[in-house]
Amino acid sequence: MWTYVVRRLLYNVPVYLGIIALMMAMLRVRNPVMMFLGKSATEEQIADLTERIGLARPFFFQYLEFLGQVFTLNFSQESWQQPGKTVGDLLSDAIVPTLWITVPSLIITAGIAIAVGLVSAFFRGRALDKSLVLVATLGMCISYLVYIIFGQYFGAYKLNDALAGEGPFDGKLFAIESWEPGFPGNWIHFCLLPVIINVVVAMGYDTRFYRAVMVEESTRDYITTAKAKGASKRKVMFVHMLKNAMIPIITRVMTTLPFLFVGSVLLESYFNIPGMGRELLTAINELDFPVTQTFTAVFAALFIVTNVLTDVLYALVDPRVRLS
Amino acid sequence: MILKALRSRGARKFRQNRLAMFALGVISVYGVVALLVALGGIRLEETFERVSRNSIPGAWGSQTSEKRVNDAEEYLEEIESALDNEEHLEYRFAERKLVDLPVEELVERVEESWEIWDELADVSNVDEHPELLVKLDEVEERIDALFAPLEGVDGWMYAFRTYLGTDRQGRSITVRAVYSIKLAIQVGFIVALAATLLGTLLGAAAGFFGGWIDGLVIWLYSTFSAIPVLIMLMVLVTIFIDTPYEGTLVPLYVSMMLTFWIGPCRVIRGEVLKLKELEYVQAATSIGFGRFYILVKHLIPNTSHLMFINFSLLFIGAIKNEVILTFLNLGVKNQPSWGTMINQSRQEVINGFFWQIGAATALMFGLVWAFNIVSDALQDSFDPKHVS
Numbered sequence: 001m002w003t004y005v006v007r008r009l010l011y012n013v014p015v016y017l018g019i020i021a022l023m024m025a026m027l028r029v030r031n032p033v034m035m036f037l038g039k040s041a042t043e044e045q046i047a048d049l050t051e052r053i054g055l056a057r058p059f060f061f062q063y064l065e066f067l068g069q070v071f072t073l074n075f076s077q078e079s080w081q082q083p084g085k086t087v088g089d090l091l092s093d094a095i096v097p098t099l100w101i102t103v104p105s106l107i108i109t110a111g112i113a114i115a116v117g118l119v120s121a122f123f124r125g126r127a128l129d130k131s132l133v134l135v136a137t138l139g140m141c142i143s144y145l146v147y148i149i150f151g152q153y154f155g156a157y158k159l160n161d162a163l164a165g166e167g168p169f170d171g172k173l174f175a176i177e178s179w180e181p182g183f184p185g186n187w188i189h190f191c192l193l194p195v196i197i198n199v200v201v202a203m204g205y206d207t208r209f210y211r212a213v214m215v216e217e218s219t220r221d222y223i224t225t226a227k228a229k230g231a232s233k234r235k236v237m238f239v240h241m242l243k244n245a246m247i248p249i250i251t252r253v254m255t256t257l258p259f260l261f262v263g264s265v266l267l268e269s270y271f272n273i274p275g276m277g278r279e280l281l282t283a284i285n286e287l288d289f290p291v292t293q294t295f296t297a298v299f300a301a302l303f304i305v306t307n308v309l310t311d312v313l314y315a316l317v318d319p320r321v322r323l324s
Numbered sequence: 325m326i327l328k329a330l331r332s333r334g335a336r337k338f339r340q341n342r343l344a345m346f347a348l349g350v351i352s353v354y355g356v357v358a359l360l361v362a363l364g365g366i367r368l369e370e371t372f373e374r375v376s377r378n379s380i381p382g383a384w385g386s387q388t389s390e391k392r393v394n395d396a397e398e399y400l401e402e403i404e405s406a407l408d409n410e411e412h413l414e415y416r417f418a419e420r421k422l423v424d425l426p427v428e429e430l431v432e433r434v435e436e437s438w439e440i441w442d443e444l445a446d447v448s449n450v451d452e453h454p455e456l457l458v459k460l461d462e463v464e465e466r467i468d469a470l471f472a473p474l475e476g477v478d479g480w481m482y483a484f485r486t487y488l489g490t491d492r493q494g495r496s497i498t499v500r501a502v503y504s505i506k507l508a509i510q511v512g513f514i515v516a517l518a519a520t521l522l523g524t525l526l527g528a529a530a531g532f533f534g535g536w537i538d539g540l541v542i543w544l545y546s547t548f549s550a551i552p553v554l555i556m557l558m559v560l561v562t563i564f565i566d567t568p569y570e571g572t573l574v575p576l577y578v579s580m581m582l583t584f585w586i587g588p589c590r591v592i593r594g595e596v597l598k599l600k601e602l603e604y605v606q607a608a609t610s611i612g613f614g615r616f617y618i619l620v621k622h623l624i625p626n627t628s629h630l631m632f633i634n635f636s637l638l639f640i641g642a643i644k645n646e647v648i649l650t651f652l653n654l655g656v657k658n659q660p661s662w663g664t665m666i667n668q669s670r671q672e673v674i675n676g677f678f679w680q681i682g683a684a685t686a687l688m689f690g691l692v693w694a695f696n697i698v699s700d701a702l703q704d705s706f707d708p709k710h711v712s
Binding site: 012014015016018019022023026027029030137138140141142143144145146149150153157259262265266269280281284285292295296299300303304 | 555667681
């Protein structure tokens with residue numbers, strides 16, 4: 001197994017180099033120096049700043065330097081837009097609020113969606129199944145943004161009006177925006193509403209996926225066998241089917257793991273949460289190359305590692321799968 | 325190729341799916357509207373034209389008497405100053421113009437309206453005084469009478485423009501929402517077509533030729549897919565900032581095409597890998613057809629169902645991401661789109677005004693729903709084993 005893991009990781013080295021090259025190249029199409037200095041800058045100032053932030057050297061040198069930093073896990077470059085802060089500080093500060101939102105969202109969504117998928121597959125073709133599928137499909141047709149806007153309106157503004165100063169947080173159960181650390185009090189106040197919105201949005205896609213998985217499993221021969229030997233329908237569903245459906249479920253959950261790190265750009269910028277997504281949006285808009293690059297490098301590493309891990313896990317769970 | 329696909333067994337199954345046929349009908353209606361808009365049914369200038377006072381609710385909405393008093397005041401002020409500056413002939417809301425009377429007559433009428441309005445001005449709760457509500461109705465009627473009555477086509481056009489109310493700048497929500505259909509169809513069609521074609525070409529070449537081409541394509545899509553979609557879109561769109569293309573549709577096309585080709589590429593590569601082992605390919609080879617000929621003539625046409633499915637899915641992706649990019653201030657500027665409308669309605673929603681966000685969401689909902697249904701039906705008919 002270890003040889004497999006090492007080989008897979010080695011295969012991914014060119015991919016990793018490619019990701020970083022792609023991102024660095026895309027960023028460097030624009031020249032940040034002009035934006036930093038404004039239109040009235042003199043030639044001298046421009047040349048000076050270009051030199052100082054390291055953009056004067058050929059792309060290949062910048063690339064090698066950045067790769068060196070990544071492979072030695074050196075994240076101490078200074079952010080261009082927030083002087084005095086290193087990229088490492090910025091990202092490690094931003095990851096906290098992001099994880100407080102994405103991890104609960106993933107757990108709740110997966111839990112509910114798997115349950116609904118099972119129920120839907122159990123009643124396949126009947127009214128309950130049809131209406132669940134219909135609701136899931138309809139929910140997918142509305143923009144994420146609309147969920148956020150209405151979520152904030154009803155969950156924060158309207159609910160605060162309705163509570164009229166009663167209850168926890170001086171009657172402001174959900175904050176309209178911003179974030180402060182703390183659990184469970186502050187988490188409920190600042191994060192629960194975004195989590196609910198996230199869950200509602202993801203529910204449609206996940207329910208449909210898990211239902212499809214369960215439906216596919218339910219047509220397998222071993223289900224017929226189990227039924228033939230007289231196992232109750234409930235036992236077939238929850239013992240035989242759910243166990244076998246674990247493989248696609250694990251794959252699905254694993255592939256979403258690296259995205260926990262990104263957070264939701266929309267949600268965070270709308271609720272003004274100082275998380276990864278908002279930080280990235282600012283970095284991209286303000287041409288803060290070190291932050292965007294480092295983020296990409298870290299994300300890509302996570303992405304590749306979870307991909308390899310998924311395959312290993314696959315083999316551990318399913319004896320039919322051989323790693324080769 | 326398309327004709328062949330239409331006669332296949334999958335296509336017959338698809339045609340028997342009534343819901344999918346209905347959804348196709350819905351898409352065609354959107355398509356026809358988009359075409360009409362593109363042919364000049366609604367000009368871009370019309371989407372910026374003031375058609376009434378600001379934030380007027382649609383046909384079946386109601387507004388507070390406070391706002392009505394306020395609106396009446398603004399109407400009277402505007403008309404008065406137009407009369408003072410002798411610009412009353414230009415004062416108009418789309419088809420709605422001032423009535424053709426001598427200036428003195430109009431001035432007098434405005435004066436009379438002011439007199440009634442003054443009684444309402446300083447009352448905080450007009451709703452609680454039935455006699456004042458009557459006055460308010462009267463002021464509104466008098467203001468209405470200052471405008472020439474609309475007849476025939478003009479009347480219908482004006483009713484259409486104000487049917488779903490106006491936004492915060494007094495622009496017609498109906499006109500803007502309908503104009504956006506064209507934009508959505510345009511973005512969806514071009515992005516989905518370009519990304520599907522790019523993905524198909526790369527995927528088919530990779531699967532068929534194998535070797536270093538396959539390695540290269542796999543490397544390419546592994547690289548692109550390891551960057552989160554939205555981040556990729558944002559970075560690609562920002563490349564166009566400060567170029568003449570900023571705020572146009574070009575950044576959207578390019579960014580989405582370069583991000584979305586991965587899906588079709590993977591699927592088509594897998595399918596071609598499977599197909600090229602089949603007997604008919606061997607038969608074609610043994611007859612002496614060239615490899616390129618077999619790829620273009622036999623293999624790619626046999627993946628057309630996957631191309632349709634991917635096209636349909638990417639269409640949805642393009643429409644949805646246009647909205648998201650617009651919200652992040654990276655989308656189209658200076659023309660209406662559902663994204664611009666939803667983005668603008670953030671402030672309105674806080675004030676409890678849902679007409680703009682409602683109109684944009686409803687129209688977008690219809691189109692996305694139809695494509696969702698069509699994608700599902702295509703999947704069921706052509707690729708039933710696939711788990712989505």
